[in-house]
Amino acid sequence: ALVPLVKETGALFILDGVCATAAVEEDMSKAYQGNPAYKIDIVLSGSQKAIGVPPGLLLLGFSKQALAAREAMERIPAYYGDIKNWLPIMQNPGKYFATPAVNMFYAYEVAMQTVMNEGLANRYRRHRVIARALRAALATYGMRALAAEDVAAPTLSCVLYPEGIDDAAFRKALAAKGVVVAGALAGLAGKAFRIGHMGNTTLADFRLALTTMAEVLNDLGHSVDAEQAISVLDRVCQEK
Template sequence: MLRKEYLMTPGPTPIPPQVSLTEAEPMIHHRTPAYTEEFVRLLEGLKKVLLTEKDVLVFAASGTGAMEAAVANCFSPGDRVMVAVGGKFGKRFAELGSAYGLEVIAYEYPWDERANPEVIADHLRKDPDIKGVFLTHSETSTGVVNDVRAVGEVVKESKAILIVDSISGAGALEMRTDQWGVDVLVIGSQKAFMTPPGLAAVAVSPKAWELVERSSSPRYYFDFRKARKKIMEKEPQTPFTPAISLVRAMSVAVEMILQEGLENVWERHRILAECCRAAVRALGLELFPKDLTGAYAVTAVKVPDGLDGRELVRHMNRRHGVILAGGQDQLKGKIFRIGHVGYYNFFDLVVALSALELSLKELGMDISLGAGLAAAEERYLEMTERAKN
């Protein structure tokens, strides 16, 4: 069969043609009005998507760069912070905190559940010296989506700031940065934002800026103060050479999100997730998260007994060109993940589900071909008919 690839991973994700074409445009210089215009368009667009009036700073880095920047800019060695750890990316925040000499209190919650805001509230009450709470919005490694709004309410009452990794959330899932009390929001280009990897951004609140001014941690390239100074100028810029093509490309992608309408984008992701779940269940497979509330970015599925999870992912890629993600860390081989965050519609899901059914059968599982697809289609009709009426 002709080899065609279908990227169904939760990052990187497919790039819309108009975004790719923008990347291919002739280079422009960044210290020019033409660049400033495009940069400002991106910043203004991002504010609308993230529902924030805060300062938005853009860095040439993958998401982890901006996570590190949040740690380095907001805290000083010895500061006590609480990190909610329920997956690989929560763990990353804890590791970054330790790397910068912070005293990290890890709140470990089960990887198939959401963080409990009450536990965070309790810690903050007992330990008013905690300076920051780190939370992963959409924990891509498990498919679980945390209740940022509830945690925001809890943290707002304390001296601590709330830092949220929304690298696979905002732009696809509801994220009301200001209303929910997020002090530092971290995003990346390669998931919901339908742009190649390499750009990251943060939105920083006045409460967080107070800490930024006081932080004694080392920082240079990722210094929030330098970045803010440059966006405050009459012709906003970045302190260093920006990833010019990515900035222009992401600006087009942001415009696409705004044109579709934020709430429509959120609803599209909900529909895709619900259809995917219906298919998985109809095939007799089990979803990984116990708590599926709001889990609309990635569908994490338990590998059924008797099947090698890594082999399933490899087989789908080699035989059918459909690229899914396997499990990470302690979930390696135990789950597989279907990404539907970003530039996806129902028919992308159909491709992935069809390849999944074929692969399960080819690997010897007793499933009924078409059962998952039928369930997904039924759910799709139900959900979209309801929207029409």
């Protein structure tokens, strides 16, 4: 819905895909509302999220219209990050512009083989299903996802604590047991945590996370049942 709104103004549509690439469809060839002019122009992403590579690579996708827009600019306040400087290298890797992170390229190649072996449609579906199942399981602990399910992300959830749970104590105890979640930001700091469910994570990972969370919550005086949560996780994953 956003692509036509932006494109109607004559602007380029730039998509932040950092937490989405390889987990959510980002089809730059798709014409929205059947209009060939209504397409995504630029995708900005990184290697460290749903692709599952260590951080270090900036991933960019440019449409022909976006490249033409860059060509029309005389100068921009960037050098290393200027796509115009990278195009000759992409066309002929034998040319030199800057020393590439070769080890990261090899890691990226292996990760993308994993992605393509799973199949994009299967991978997108797995992310959607596990995300929905994990949020349902956390709800049995009195933990409510901030976003409504119909607009919630398939790769990351911000989850509100039940009343009486101290954020710092919860995350510290969880980390001591080998499970790391991130604190919430800005006005939600101390009231919620963020948990990723992206990349090559599995149901086994989240069964372990739910079990560990239950141990911590019970230690903090909030009685929960890990078996019930895991049962919900598995049941939702099996639903059509």
